[in-house]
Amino acid sequence: xxxxxxxxxxxxxxxxxxxxxxxxxxxxxxxxxxxxxxxxxxxxxxxxxxxxxxxxxxxxxxxxxxxxxxxxxxxxxxxxxxxxxxxxxxxxxxxxxxxxxxxxxxxxxxxxxxxxxxxxxxxxxxxxxxxxxxxxxxxxxxxxxxxxxxxxxxxxxxxxxxxxxxxxxxxxxxxxxxxxxxxxxxxxxxxxxxxxxxxxxxxxxxxxxxxxxxxxxxxxxxxxxxxxxxxxxxxxxxxxxxxxxxxxxxxxxxxxxxxxxxxxxxxxxxxxxxxxxxxxxxxxxxxxxxxxxxxxxxxxxxxxxxxxxxxxxxxxxxxxxxxxxxxxxxxxxxxxxxxxxxxxxxxxxxxxxxxxxxxxx
Amino acid sequence: xxxxxxxxxxxxxxxxxxxxxxxxxxxxxxxxxxxxxxxxxxxxxxxxxxxxxxxxxxxxxxxxxxxxxxxxxxxxxxxxxxxxxxxxxxxxxxxxxxxxxxxxxxxxxxxxxxxxxxxxxxxxxxxxxxxxxxxxxxxxxxxxxxxxxxxxxxxxxxxxxxxxxxxxxxxxxxxxxxxxxxxxxxxxxxxxxxxxxxxxxxxxxxxxxxxxxxxxxxxxxxxxxxxxxxxxxxxxxxxxxxxxxxxxxxxxxxxxxxxxxxxxxxxxxxxxxxxxxxxxxxxxxxxxxxxxxxxxxxxxxxxxxxxxxxxxxxxxxxxxxxxxxxxxxxxxxxxx
Numbered sequence: 001x002x003x004x005x006x007x008x009x010x011x012x013x014x015x016x017x018x019x020x021x022x023x024x025x026x027x028x029x030x031x032x033x034x035x036x037x038x039x040x041x042x043x044x045x046x047x048x049x050x051x052x053x054x055x056x057x058x059x060x061x062x063x064x065x066x067x068x069x070x071x072x073x074x075x076x077x078x079x080x081x082x083x084x085x086x087x088x089x090x091x092x093x094x095x096x097x098x099x100x101x102x103x104x105x106x107x108x109x110x111x112x113x114x115x116x117x118x119x120x121x122x123x124x125x126x127x128x129x130x131x132x133x134x135x136x137x138x139x140x141x142x143x144x145x146x147x148x149x150x151x152x153x154x155x156x157x158x159x160x161x162x163x164x165x166x167x168x169x170x171x172x173x174x175x176x177x178x179x180x181x182x183x184x185x186x187x188x189x190x191x192x193x194x195x196x197x198x199x200x201x202x203x204x205x206x207x208x209x210x211x212x213x214x215x216x217x218x219x220x221x222x223x224x225x226x227x228x229x230x231x232x233x234x235x236x237x238x239x240x241x242x243x244x245x246x247x248x249x250x251x252x253x254x255x256x257x258x259x260x261x262x263x264x265x266x267x268x269x270x271x272x273x274x275x276x277x278x279x280x281x282x283x284x285x286x287x288x289x290x291x292x293x294x295x296x297x298x299x300x301x302x303x304x305x306x307x308x309x310x311x312x313x314x315x316x317x318x319x320x321x322x323x324x325x326x327x328x329x330x331x332x333x334x335x336x337x338x339x340x341x342x343x344x345x346x347x348x349x350x351x352x353x354x355x356x357x358x359x360x361x
Numbered sequence: 362x363x364x365x366x367x368x369x370x371x372x373x374x375x376x377x378x379x380x381x382x383x384x385x386x387x388x389x390x391x392x393x394x395x396x397x398x399x400x401x402x403x404x405x406x407x408x409x410x411x412x413x414x415x416x417x418x419x420x421x422x423x424x425x426x427x428x429x430x431x432x433x434x435x436x437x438x439x440x441x442x443x444x445x446x447x448x449x450x451x452x453x454x455x456x457x458x459x460x461x462x463x464x465x466x467x468x469x470x471x472x473x474x475x476x477x478x479x480x481x482x483x484x485x486x487x488x489x490x491x492x493x494x495x496x497x498x499x500x501x502x503x504x505x506x507x508x509x510x511x512x513x514x515x516x517x518x519x520x521x522x523x524x525x526x527x528x529x530x531x532x533x534x535x536x537x538x539x540x541x542x543x544x545x546x547x548x549x550x551x552x553x554x555x556x557x558x559x560x561x562x563x564x565x566x567x568x569x570x571x572x573x574x575x576x577x578x579x580x581x582x583x584x585x586x587x588x589x590x591x592x593x594x595x596x597x598x599x600x601x602x603x604x605x606x607x608x609x610x611x612x613x614x615x616x617x618x619x620x621x622x623x624x625x626x627x628x629x630x631x632x633x634x635x636x637x638x639x640x641x642x643x644x645x646x647x648x649x650x651x652x653x654x655x656x657x658x659x660x661x662x663x664x665x666x667x668x669x670x671x672x673x674x675x676x677x678x679x680x681x682x683x684x685x686x687x688x689x690x691x692x693x694x695x696x697x
Contacts, residue, residue, distance in 0.1 A: 124504055126680070128632075129636055129676070269505065326516050330510075334506055334510065337502055337505045
């Protein structure tokens with residue numbers, strides 16, 4: 001219980017699901033051969049951490065930020081630019097981390113101090129504006145970021161797929177640099193999620209929840225709400241940037257589409273809401289469901305679209321086209337905000353449908 | 362305090378004039394920087410026209426927030442819907458658009474704009490009933506719901522019209538410029554300015570001279586009191602929401618003609634722009650929204666002329682500067 005900070009899943013089914021997900025992720029290189037499965041697993045790890053950090057903001061403080069992908073992008077770009085500019089060595093990795101993380105935290109501090117003083121609604125609008133400006137900036141400063149093409153780079157020797165650590169003859173499968181990278185991503189993501197669990201169950205986390213429920217009352221009790229909110233914003237930004245670093249390391253690439261685009265922000269929002277706001281565990285569930293659906297259901301949509309167009313139905317082929325994936329996500333999103341405000345985790349913990357959690361004013 | 366006799370007029374509320382002077386000061390300040398008077402006049406006219414269009418799009422957003430305490434993150438969808446609907450009328454009548462007769466052009470443009478407003482307004486009705494009604498008073502859910510609505514609307518537009526950019530040429534008679542001496546002012550910009558001013562004056566008249574406007578302003582100040590006096594404020598909400606959506610649709614048509622193209626992603630870009638405008642103006646304030654829109658347009662035009670590199674972040678810088686001065690925007694209307 002120590003490792004979970006005294007906040008166990010509190011539902012047998014939920015525990016079982018979580019254990020299955022984590023075991024499946026840990027064993028992916030051996031259970032599911034092939035590059036696609038490993039990619040999906042790594043993406044789930046990265047997004048579980050990213051979504052958990054967003055949950056710290058949305059679920060625990062009740063403030064909606066649209067700048068989370070910006071921090072994610074800062075991490076991605078920092079490591080990509082460092083490795084691109086300095087060559088594939090560990091000094092570059094260290095530089096990327098040392099530059100990226102503080103940059104994200106500082107920017108979060110500035111935004112927080114600037115916009116968290118007033119209403120929560122201001123924060124949402126200002127983060128949206130800043131994030132969109134950052135996105136334009138990243139695509140315009142092409143000498144630094146590679147513009148729309150992004151930056152591809154090489155990893156240090158140890159993490160390359162060609163590096164065989166344990167040959168096939170010894171264990172029956174090959175352990176190469178790619179698998180090592182996967183476990184790096186897995187371990188760091190797991191550590192970050194555990195750390196976030198620690199944060200939300202600390203006295204600090206309790207104050208955040210108090211602010212979410214009633215900011216005025218929290219202030220009357222003597223808590224400096226701006227300090228707490230800004231601190232939470234910085235912590236979330238740090239974890240997001242770290243997740244961005246992991247993502248860039250895994251993809252060996254950073255670009256606007258993989259790390260900055262508005263659709264990633266929507267994905268994150270959706271994962272938090274599906275998984276359950278204010279639970280941290282919801283992030284793991286939400287990320288798993290969403291990314292599995294994204295990778296395997298989207299191809300199903302293609303099949304359905306083809307079938308519909310062959311059957312000569314009007315409109316349906318367009319609506320079912322894999323590119324219209326977001327349309328269905330949006331509908332799902334509205335439905336889940338409306339009908340399942342507590343998400344999967346909330347439902348599993350309280351099958352009667354506890355409508356009080358995850359609500360803020 | 363002086364005694365007032367019963368016959369004396371009520372003391373006038375203090376007028377806050379400083380924000381009004383802001384765009385004027387900005388315009389005067391850049392004259393020496395730009396150098397030539399003719400380019401300054403052209404840029405100023407461009408800013409005013411762009412500002413009016415942004416104002417038309419943003420006015421609904423700020424009113425809805427002021428009256429209903431609802432922040433509609435999907436407001437940009439009405440803009441895009443308006444623009445797309447206009448193409449339905451403009452495409453089949455391309456010939457009359459090409460014709461070099463102002464009346465023939467307007468005979469097509471006006472119905473197109475009206476249809477756009479009607480469709481956006483009707484969509485506003487649906488959105489208010491389906492998405493916003495269940496979540497009144499819950500900011501977090503409002504943001505999530507309306508963001509979801511924005512995605513669905515945008516993707517539906519993609520599904521119906523396809524992902525390509527649709528050209529929307531300006532009518533022939535609105536092309537070209539009025540030449541006054543060595544100053545060139547595009548004809549369409551003059552039209553945009555006139556429509557924008559008309560909308561602004563109409564909103565101000567309705568808000569300040571009619572009973573409906575009185576109720577709306579009272580609702581912004583204190584919703585419960587208006588309800589207690591027996592008015593059905595829900596209806597008022599719905600009416601304002603639909604009007605705001607219709608105006609967004611009109612703004613969408615005008616913006617599309619200004620850019621001469623339509624694309625579903627315009628809702629994303631413009632959402633950010635109108636958010637900045639309503640934040641600068643002060644949430645809920647029509648006057649603030651008007652000044653904010655002109656300021657944003659001025660910074661975009663002057664900035665684009667003087668320091669093109671800065672244009673990317675100029676809006677953010679403007680917002681930061683204004684909020685440093687007045688943390689709740691130029692005119693803080695609501696106490697929220």
